[in-house]
Amino acid sequence: xxxxxxxxxxxxxxxxxxxxxxxxxxxxxxxxxxxxxxxxxxxxxxxxxxxxxxxxxxxxxxxxxxxxxxxxxxxxxxxxxxxxxxxxxxxxxxxxxxxxxxxxxxxxxxxxxxxxxxxxxxxxxxxxxxxxxxxxxxxx
Numbered sequence: 231x232x233x234x235x236x237x238x239x240x241x242x243x244x245x246x247x248x249x250x251x252x253x254x255x256x257x258x259x260x261x262x263x264x265x266x267x268x269x270x271x272x273x274x275x276x277x278x279x280x281x282x283x284x285x286x287x288x289x290x291x292x293x294x295x296x297x298x299x300x301x302x303x304x305x306x307x308x309x310x311x312x313x314x315x316x317x318x319x320x321x322x323x324x325x326x327x328x329x330x331x332x333x334x335x336x337x338x339x340x341x342x343x344x345x346x347x348x349x350x351x352x353x354x355x356x357x358x359x360x361x362x363x364x365x366x367x368x369x370x
Contacts, residue, residue: 235277236276236277236278237277237278237279237280238273238277238278238279238280238304239280239281239282239287240279240280240281240282240302240348240350241282241283241284241287241288241293241300241348242281242282242283242284242347242348243284243347243348244347245265245266245267245268245269245281245282245283246266247347248269248281248346248347248348249263249269249281250325250347251324251325251326251346251347252269252271252279252281252346253269253271254324255323255324255325255326256320256321256324258271258273259271259272261278266283267282267283267286268280268281268282268283268286269281269282279304284348298349299345299348299349299350299351300350302350302351303343303351303352303353304350304351304352304353305352305353305354305355306352306353306354306355307355307356307357307360307362308354308355308356309356310356311332311334311340311356313356314332314340314341314342314354314355314356315332315342317354318331318332318342318344318354321344321352321354322344325347326344326345326346326352327344327345328342328343328344329343329344329345329351330342330343332354338357338358338359339355339356339357339358339360340355340356341353341354341355341356342354342355
């Protein structure tokens with residue numbers, strides 16, 4: 231098996247509410263959609279974010295509903311601390327709950343966290359030692 235991730239699927243309590251946040255609020259384009267069941271958003275080079283009705287996802291994946299917010303962080307890496315501030319403001323305007331205001335981290339980066347309507351955590355980060363070239367290769 232080659233090291234690759236093509237989809238990140240999040241089980242959400244309301245696909246319509248997630249659509250309002252990601253599409254209407256953040257302005258992300260819909261790639262494909264089955265109304266009320268699943269929403270696909272192409273987020274990067276061949277990577278799709280799938281926002282899937284949690285009950286359907288749990289049934290198919292044979293998973294019990296979580297007691298709280300699942301421990302997963304999705305990261306949105308940017309080219310400057312100013313970009314982090316801007317994206318955090320955009321997320322708040324779209325209805326995100328700001329979990330941690332952006333701060334300079336001991337390792338030299340600048341990060342903040344917000345939660346989407348289902349509580350999934352998004353890290354918005356600038357890491358001055360982390361670059362991605364045009365081919366999508368990460369250099370640290």
